[in-house]
Amino acid sequence: xxxxxxxPKFRVLKTGQSMTLLCAQxxxxxxxxxxxxxxxxxxxxxxxxxxxxxTAKGEVPDGYNVSRLKKQNFLLGLESAxxxxxxxxxxxxxxxxxxxxxxxxxFGEGSRLTVL
Amino acid sequence: xKEVEQDPGPFNVPEGAxxxxxxxxxxxxxxxxxxxxxxxxxxxxLLMSVYSSGNEDGRFTAQLNRAxxxxxxxxxxxxxxxxxxxxxxTSRGDxxxxxxxxxxxxxxxxx
Numbered sequence: 001x002x003x004x005x006x007x008p009k010f011r012v013l014k015t016g017q018s019m020t021l022l023c024a025q026x027x028x029x030x031x032x033x034x035x036x037x038x039x040x041x042x043x044x045x046x047x048x049x050x051x052x053x054x055t056a057k058g059e060v061p062d063g064y065n066v067s068r069l070k071k072q073n074f075l076l077g078l079e080s081a082x083x084x085x086x087x088x089x090x091x092x093x094x095x096x097x098x099x100x101x102x103x104x105x106x107f108g109e110g111s112r113l114t115v116l
Numbered sequence: 117x118k119e120v121e122q123d124p125g126p127f128n129v130p131e132g133a134x135x136x137x138x139x140x141x142x143x144x145x146x147x148x149x150x151x152x153x154x155x156x157x158x159x160x161x162l163l164m165s166v167y168s169s170g171n172e173d174g175r176f177t178a179q180l181n182r183a184x185x186x187x188x189x190x191x192x193x194x195x196x197x198x199x200x201x202x203x204x205x206t207s208r209g210d211x212x213x214x215x216x217x218x219x220x221x222x223x224x225x226x227x
Contacts, residue, residue: 031213040124042203042219043160050212058214090159094213103150103207105215107159 002026006091006108013081013115021076021111023091031094032074033058033105034066036087043090049074081115088112119143120218122204128224133194137221139187139204146216147209149180151189154201154220163189163202194225 004025013019023032030051035043035058045058047066055066063085065077074093078085089112092105122139129135141149149166164171166178166187177190187204204218 033214035217040219042118042120043217045214045216048212048214056212096213102162103148103165103205103215104162105160107161109159110157 004091004093004106004108006089006111008111009109010112011114013078013113015082015115017081018077018079019081019113020078021089021091021113023074023076023093023108025072025074025091025093025106027093027095027106028071029093029095029106030071031096032068033092034064034074034076035090035092036060037090037110038087046076046089078113081113083115086113086115117142118219119216120204120206122218122221124219124221126222126224128226129194130226131194131196133225134190134192135194135223136191137189137202137204137223139189139218139221141185141187141204141206141216143206143208143216144185145208146185146206148207149178149187150205150207150215151176151178151187152203152205152217154203156200160203160217191223194223196225196227199223199225 033048034046049068052071091108151163152160153163154160201220
């Protein structure tokens with residue numbers, strides 16, 4: 001029962017470095033999301049995808065890029081990391097039935113990123 | 117102003133107490149409402165949906181007041197295991213199914 005898997009779970013970067021977070025889901029979900037969570041701010045949507053090959057901006061997209069080349073994978077990239085991107089990143093997925101009926105998003109365990 | 121506002125707490129209550137959390141939302145286009153639970157350093161998980169008529173799931177009762185744009189969660193007979201952060205969540209009901217999260221209310225249940 002893998003569900004939603006995020007890699008890596010922890011990473012320390014220096015300012016200006018680049019990296020990619022990988023989200024993989026094995027539930028055949030159409031919808032995938034990347035959120036960041038900061039103290040006192042709750043979860044904020046960075047980018048999302050409503051299907052393979054499609055992506056869209058969320059609430060806080062600046063400094064991030066995403067790709068959804070395969071239905072099961074949603075990649076989040078930081079081209080030039082900044083200390084303001086220090087956060088916990090959560091990937092989530094759902095399908096149309098789940099979203100419309102129960103509102104349930106399935107989350108990964110999170111990726112803790114520190115930018116020095 | 118945040119689209120979903122919650123009292124951050126923490127609410128510190130003894131076992132067996134009844135505790136209520138409130139939440140307000142500012143976007144009148146919000147269509148669906150939920151409570152999620154997040155344990156320390158874990159991912160959020162759906163606790164329950166919130167319906168206009170109110171709904172109950174065991175010790176948990178959720179209420180929605182669309183006119184006042186207000187959502188509540190009542191927990192009766194609190195258990196130690198209820199200690200967590202409770203996130204108020206809305207959705208605008210568009211085709212992207214994006215969820216908007218409040219910053220959460222922290223609950224600590226003491227023995």
